[in-house]
Amino acid sequence: MDRVLFTKEMRSEYTILLPNMLPVHFKIIEKIFRIYGYNAVLLENTGNAVISAGLKYVHNDACYPVQLIVGQFLDALASGEYDTHKVALLLTQTGGGCRASNYIPVLRKALKDAGMEYIPVISLNASGLEANPGFKVTLPMLKRSAYACIYGDLLMSLKNQCLPYEAVKGTTEEKVGKWTEILCSELAKKHLDKKRLKNMYGEIAADFESIERVKKIIPKVGIVGEIFVKFSPLGNNDIEKFLLSEDSEPVMPGLINFMIYFLANGIIDNELYAQKPVYAKVCKLAINFINKRTSQVAKAVRENSSFVPPEPLTDIEKLTQGYIGTGVKMGEGWLLVAEISELLHSGVNNVVCVQPFGCLPNHIVAKGVMKNMMQNNPGANIVAIDYDPGMTKVNQENRLRLMLSCARENLKENVKI
């Protein structure tokens, strides 16, 4: 099938719709796209209409994320808000062995069935899968996106550390909004003010520190899982909100980990199979770029506040050892294991592992490693929750409540000691 290209001419006239995967991060990414001359719009539509559109246009055995993503696009296109002849859709594509690499063909098929096959779909990928004359990710864009991830992670982490404790409701969200604005304008500058960007880590931490908070000991709950279901409230029935309403603190390992995972696989493939040595070197450089900044973040947070900084994933080998080989690179692969290990090491013993029902890689990396994880970490309280259009909130929440009951009991015992 010939695909519809996103041409140079379209660049000025077309609106590019982005699916909403991470509310905080993608807001900044949307801005970056705009800076580079793309008229990007982050979709905000949610609810049952999105799910029904997904069910209607996607094979029902396909995974939940693609149903939601396609559902969100098709629902938005049907809303009348956009001129369907002046709109393009953007989606990430990993190119891995997981079926997720087929989201784009699935989206195209849905467009065809809906009679809108003329809408160009842009693949955002690092595997060189599909090129478009009117769309190019440049190095400065990548750099800015990396910053967006780092800052997004920081804001998300501080937000979760404040929300359950804030004395005046709304103060935390206000700070998140404020800093998102500032960041966007900072990243909009033609030449990045590196010094300012570096100083901002501490300023943000200090500003959040100033939020008046109530002292209380409540369970911390780590959230790991399939990337879309993990981050998107649409995909996980707003699990963060639920955990907050149950008086616990969500701990969400950041998006930057996925970048590290992706880059580290370049290095691991080289080690295991002696593949692409040059690419491996590039990956190493990129990881260094990120690590330098994440350790700056960690340092700044420690110096300027009492918060726990988002931990950079550094020792992959150590985190995964005894559980899984680092050659497992489909879906979330070894990253999922590393994140759970990291959470357990940092004292977050309660972990929710979220995944779409029937997620293939998670048979291996989530359910497959649980036994050893529990055995080696006696205090671990891990629950796996499946998401799909038929799953009800009641059942999901009941399981979360069971996890929280155990968490509170453990907390009581620890406090006694």
Next chain:
Amino acid sequence: MVYSNVGIDIGSTTAKLVITRDGQVLFNKYVRHLARTKEKTLQLLKEAYPIVKDTAVRVMISGSAGLGLSSSAKIPYIQEVFATGELVKSLSPDTDVVIELGGEDAKIIFFKGALDERMNGSCAGGTGAFIDQMASLMDVTPDELDELSLKADQIYPIASRCGVFAKTDIQPLINQGARKEDIAASIYQAVVNQTVAGLARGRRIEGKIMFLGGPLYYNKGLRMRFTESLGLDEDHAQFPEYARYSVALGAAFCAEKESRTENIEDIIARLEKAEGIAVQSDLLPPLFASENDYEEFKKRHSKADVQRADIRSYNGNAYLGIDCGSTTTKLALIGENGELLYTYYASNKGNPVSVVKEQLINIRQMCQDVNIAACASTGYGEELVKNAFRLDFGLVETSAHLKAAKHFDPDVEFLIDIGGQDIKCFKIKDGAIDNIMLNEACSSGCGSFLETFAHTMNMSIEEFSRIGLFSKAPVNLGSRCTVFMNSSVKQAQKNGATVEDISAGLSCSVINNALYKVIRINNPDQLGRHIVVQGGTFNNDAVLRSFEMQTGRNVTRPSIAGIMGAYGAALYAKEKRKSESSSLLSLQELCDFFHTVKSARCAGCENRCMVTVNSFSDNRKFVSGNRCEKIFNSGKGRQNDYPNVYAEKRKYLSSLEDSDTSKRAVGIPLGLNIYELAPFWHGFFNTLNMRVITGGYADLVSYSAGQLSIPSDTACYPAKLMHGQITKLIHEKPDFIFYPCMTWNIDEKAASNCYNCPLVAYYPEVIKGNMDELAGTPFLYPYIDINNEKQLESVLFKTLRPHVPDLTKKTVKSALKNAFSEYRRYKESIFEKGKAAVEFANENDLPIMVLAGRPYHVDPLINHGIDELAIRLGFAVISEDVAARMARMPSVSVLDQWTYHSRMYASASFVNQTPRAQLVQLVSFGCGLDAITTDEIRDILASGGKLYTQLKIDEISNLGAVTIRLRSLVSALEDRGEK
């Protein structure tokens, strides 16, 4: 001051109340709450009032449906598994494991080591509701089911993962006349298997086990199955008195510790005031806005009727059709002009033969002046009934339905039939079946689901669906399988939906399922303009209306929607009539007719099929349950020796076993990708002078031995079988087991990449991480890239050196060379067989079936003998890899980067360019990647004007649904003149 503790447990079906004081249980009672949780809780509290009225009380609510009430009445809530855990910890601290089965939940708590509390995930298989459903399927009460189970002689394998699967296994057993006693015990065994496989997930259930919950308290047979399966003695299997109200007792126990003290009057007052929480469920538009609309609707549908005649005054020839369906038996007797003389529709009460006998006697008696000229049967029980009563013909049910539908609308373009357990739809093009869609094993949420649900509401199905007609706000319950719907219903009830709203919502769900899950339309135009709906479920006006609303089409519902199969069979009999009178048993023979059922094992081959022998009064026998026709019922099925590439592959693989036990041995588990790579590794290790043990094909005994260590019960069956295969290898005591991780498959240069699926690629990690049995046997699972010889050499050398004495790089190099050449020899040999098969088909004018699956689908346990079935139906069978080599890779619209997929796409091309070839795709249930391939293969075939048939396969061991599909394919080909 005297203190009382009140524990309330509101579960999915019942409300329970327990009152304790000073460690004594003073009151305990339960009622079915029928979704009226508040009223029933109050009723219980008021009943207990005299006991607590002058005391201070502490209250706690628990249970999956109790949360809403807890928050609106401000009574503290405790999660039910947690409550149980607290209780057992204090009452019997030496307990190791708690197993609790409830209405829709199954829970397990491990105390020893790390405390681990688990609940059933998304699947409600193996719970009380499941047992109830199975009892009603067998037309007995749950108590009777228990009684029956105690008299069992043998256990049949019944899929345990989900109620729907189990039903698919049980139904044929009932229809084939297996003993009810044995089925009852088998149902319980399925519950046990589900608990062990689904909940324990790799953790062993051992030590002192406490069994809790209603089903385990009341059902002696279930207890027996548990203690026997887990190998427990009396000391280690505890069935305490409080088992049936343990959650409520746990809540009372926690209330004592944590709730504040108050007056019972205050609590009752708060409960009475408690409002249902604002309705948040997603709502659908009402089915009918007014009574008038309904009248109009009824008038419109009354037009699709058939001529009728009185059987008593009719004389001439008559034709009988019998549709022996999964849950109901239907009969239609028609006259020379298709007029209806007599009809019958009723539940087959688990014994279709006696129902049919009764009816036949009735008909013979009425037909003194009528000549019954021909009879035909169809449906699940087609063969049994045909043999029992000596009917003239049998036909596949899809053909029967099409015959009948054409009678009502000769231009019919689309036909959908929703029966008790199946959804069948087909498109009709130029008068022949073009595309058949059956509900796959998973979503049978059809008529019997509505019925079972009506029963739990204490209503007849008629009443239940009628009250839904005028619901103001039907609840949207989603479109997944019945189990999920149960939870959706629970949630809707919590949100205050009425029974009316739920009834209407369920009717809509059935249609949702059909449209989105089975037909998967997104535009009603795809269905055409002439739609005929039928099947018993469409007798239900709510279901019919919902279908019309959701498709935006007015459709034809024949007045005899429930008996269309029988009517079609009668029409068929009329058409095919070949003698003056039917061979049907005479009235006298019918009156003397009796039939007994016995089970036996066929000794014909190593399969040792469990067969059911039906003996009829005149010494005739009918045997069912056998996979092949070698031994029994000869003459019925065609026995032939058409070429079968699947069998050739199996033959080749069997020849790899090496008997020289003096050599060192390496275990290579025959499963997943090893099915294809076994010759490769055989060649490799032979060069190292080692003996290769594969363990042979998968079998149920080792599957259940390995089942304990399966961490994810939703993984595909071929992956799960790997655990059993490893167990087998361990028993053979090889020097080591070798099972490499392979991100990439062999690169056949057909696509942009050559990945394996995540399970095939990394299953060795799951084996390593979950099989404790491996301690003592070195397990080598290096990461290899088979397309990169250099890497292979160095990794294999590094991995094997500690385990293979005197290994040198040079030997590895030459071993690899032999490995590749043995692999090529294998592929070539199979390809030659394939070419010969095609030639044979050409010479003998046979149709060719390309069974397109993955290499592991050759395993007889995985494919359930489908290849042999195809041979019996008169096909020559070749595999996808063979077909792929005879055609070019088509251009595909999906991103294709998997080797196995590329082969399937290319094999579809082969089918397009070969007129006599058809493609049947084998899909293992839960295969996420095949969600992508199926649509693509369908499209490729459509571009060549070919039919697409998909068979979803899982643990289910009966071939019933598969047979229907393949026979429908054959009959569609006949209609299209292609066979």
